[in-house]
Amino acid sequence: MQDPQSPNDAGDDSSEAPEIRNALEISIRLGAIAFLVGWCLLIIAPFLGIVIWSLIIAIAVDEPFEWFCEKLGGRRSLAALISVTAVLLGLFVPTVIFSETMISGGQDVAQQLKAGTIDVPTPNESIREIPFVGQKVFDGWIAANENLGQALSRFSPQLKAASSQLLRIVGSAGAGMLQLIASVLIAGVMLVRAETRREIIQRFGHRMAGEIRGSELVELANGTIRGVVQGIVGVAALQSLLAGAGFIVAGISGAGLWALLVLIAAVVQLPVLVVMAIPIVIAFTTLSKGAAMALLVWCVFVGGVDNVLKPILFGRGAKVPSLVIFMGAIGGMLTMGIIGLFLGAAVLALGFELFMAWLDESSEDVPSANGA
Numbered sequence: 001m002q003d004p005q006s007p008n009d010a011g012d013d014s015s016e017a018p019e020i021r022n023a024l025e026i027s028i029r030l031g032a033i034a035f036l037v038g039w040c041l042l043i044i045a046p047f048l049g050i051v052i053w054s055l056i057i058a059i060a061v062d063e064p065f066e067w068f069c070e071k072l073g074g075r076r077s078l079a080a081l082i083s084v085t086a087v088l089l090g091l092f093v094p095t096v097i098f099s100e101t102m103i104s105g106g107q108d109v110a111q112q113l114k115a116g117t118i119d120v121p122t123p124n125e126s127i128r129e130i131p132f133v134g135q136k137v138f139d140g141w142i143a144a145n146e147n148l149g150q151a152l153s154r155f156s157p158q159l160k161a162a163s164s165q166l167l168r169i170v171g172s173a174g175a176g177m178l179q180l181i182a183s184v185l186i187a188g189v190m191l192v193r194a195e196t197r198r199e200i201i202q203r204f205g206h207r208m209a210g211e212i213r214g215s216e217l218v219e220l221a222n223g224t225i226r227g228v229v230q231g232i233v234g235v236a237a238l239q240s241l242l243a244g245a246g247f248i249v250a251g252i253s254g255a256g257l258w259a260l261l262v263l264i265a266a267v268v269q270l271p272v273l274v275v276m277a278i279p280i281v282i283a284f285t286t287l288s289k290g291a292a293m294a295l296l297v298w299c300v301f302v303g304g305v306d307n308v309l310k311p312i313l314f315g316r317g318a319k320v321p322s323l324v325i326f327m328g329a330i331g332g333m334l335t336m337g338i339i340g341l342f343l344g345a346a347v348l349a350l351g352f353e354l355f356m357a358w359l360d361e362s363s364e365d366v367p368s369a370n371g372a
Helices: 006-060 062-071 076-115 125-129 134-146 148-154 156-192 194-209 211-250 255-267 272-286 289-314 322-336 340-371
Strands: none
Touching: 006 062, 006 156, 006 194, 006 211, 006 340, 062 076, 062 194, 062 211, 076 156, 125 134, 156 194, 194 211, 211 255, 211 272, 211 289, 211 340, 255 272, 255 322, 272 289, 322 340
């Protein structure tokens, strides 16, 4: 007897065969696309941070660059060449000056330590009055004044660890400077082709979130980037340059290192006066009273610059909590080196604003869904 289920089974097999083939074909296509995308990301991974930072720089300076182009009669290539050259000179000259002072200061200290001729000045009695740490700082300073070698021998492990960490930071700063130079050059090309760049970003926003919502998110991203770069990174760079110039004029040893610490503190939203307190104490100990007071007034001015400029610059973009900037700067520096100090703050601030915009949109949709 013929099995009555055999025709049905045959029919089921014939109907399932095309579905299996289609599913298999789709899987192979998706696998090939995923492989190609992963391979492309692997290839551009070393340059991804530079390209993102270039895009952030181009967006941040878009408006002043357009104004500069109008002043030059619409010659975008010439405007980009002048702008990039000015920025590179602005980066190169202070870096050379600060590096020279830091290296020369370190060499002098090393030679004096080796020869045993280093002279630690007697601390001022007013240091005792510093809250919490004044007496300990004074006692340690007196010990170094009487016998520097013995005082340093107590902290030999800490000094070795600090010196190795400092060398890593300096190496990271050098690599970060090269990445920053490359980012500025690429940003110059993006500024010349600004229309193409804006069109691509708009089309990407439309593909991701629709025409209306995509345009809103693109505008939000642009405002956030401008606010963070101009209000955080720009002000921090200005404070670092002003502080470094003051230290160089005052003759403070290691002016470049102090300026770098001021830059880091300003980016991570810490009071820069905390970093400048040590050079101020050194000035009151080694310089005349008038020169030390002048440096103190200058440092107070530098520390207050952000209180004036940040509200103006942040008013043009999104206001991001300081904790987000702090986490982005520190996390970026730990993962990408010194350039991550700036890139991490900008990227995390952008992600935070987009996330908050998504939450606001979701909360607006909830009542309408319940009403339906």
